[in-house]
Amino acid sequence: MAAVFREYASVAQTGTSDDIALPMEPSPKRRRMRGMTHAKLCKRILLGHGTGHREKYLPWLTLRRKNPSPRSNQVVSWMPPLNRTAHYFSRGEFHTALLLLWLGVHDLREQFPLWPTPHPHPLDGLPHAPDKPHHWSRGLLAIATEANIVHGFEVGTRVPYIASLDLLATVSLPGRTALAAFSSKPISDPNDEIGWRTLERLELERRYTADIGAFYFVSSSALIPLLTAGQLETWLDASTLHCAPHLLASSREFAGIFNDCTNLQINEAVGLAAASLSLPLDDAWLLFRHCACTVPGHRTSTLIHRPAS
Known part of the structure; x- marks a missing residue:
């Protein structure tokens, strides 16, 4: 290999290449077309x-x-x-x-x-x-x-x-x-x-x-403001309850209790549903977000017919 490089250096200096073929890099393989056919x-x-x-x-x-x-x-x-x-x-x-x-x-x-x-x-x-x-x-x-x-x-x-x-x-x-x-x-x-x-x-x-x-x-x-986008992503995460699957069984009952409290503000209705189902308040808020995304009719009643908390 050393001899090859010496000959390559000699050719480079003299500018002639009658007796030697310069070493070349291997040609890359042609890549297959991945477009639509x-x-x-x-x-x-x-x-x-x-x-x-x-x-x-x-x-x-x-x-x-x-x-x-x-x-x-x-x-x-x-x-x-x-x-x-x-x-x-x-x-x-x-x-x-x-x-x-x-x-x-x-x-x-x-x-x-x-x-x-x-x-x-x-x-x-x-x-x-x-x-x-x-x-x-x-x-x-x-x-x-x-x-x-x-x-x-x-x-x-x-x-x-x-x-x-x-x-x-x-x-x-x-x-x-x-x-x-x-x-x-x-x-x-x-x-x-x-x-x-x-x-x-x-x-x-x-x-x-x-x-x-x-x-x-x-x-x-x-x-779409970043705050709104972040809230929408948070609500989507709650929609599957993957972080608290044990709450899925209570979702319908929670929604029913919440929607019956039409005269209460949202935080009061969530608190009442939590007490009725013997749930920690954090779990009740998670259920609220889940139901707002998934239970038919619950989102409408939450956004239109409720006073803000």
Whole structure:
């Protein structure tokens, strides 16, 4: 080996290489393409990704080890109101979802696909809804062509890119069920410069939602105060009672006692329920937070029909 390096040094000094081949670093192996292919696309569709409602919904995109974000704090969390695990690609998406679920949306689907070709309306197949026909979506390809915006392809392929909405909420309005779409972007200041391609994507989302008769909003984690976001996360933690599973058996009885005390303030009603069930006050407050997230009707009575403590 020493002789090789001596010869290499000699060649470097003379600038000739007639009698020796310079040692080269080994060529790295070509990495396999991990992007979307037609076969992967068909497989995901057959598995049901991007379809269904409530606990039967499977998001089009899911968080895995190989797709972390260098900029966003991503969250995979069990969501009791949905009775399933949800995948949020940023903390802003997560906090927006928590707020929407707290406000009582009927359903909330994250990473919802905007199929490029004509497809059924996103409300089709909604359980316990009137069998009312909805017009199909024209597909994002047609909408992009109409807007004179390049739709795009999956990297390295001719497969049309499958765009997705961050959040698609199903809400109950007087006499009808409606959809509200939310695009969560890391915008902390209204004067922040937004990339041109991002603006084009937002415009395609706006046009898509208008085409299916849905409301459309661009949201940001900056719109939800940190204190509110922290409280929502605390309430979500209490929703499963994983830290005190022995209290689960008392949740219904606690909610019944609490809701019967309509003339008391919240702290007084919690104290009365604690005494009635012979529970420590700390356990009673934990049950209060749990019931507010999970027991039907309890959240409404707590927020609307009660004086503040």
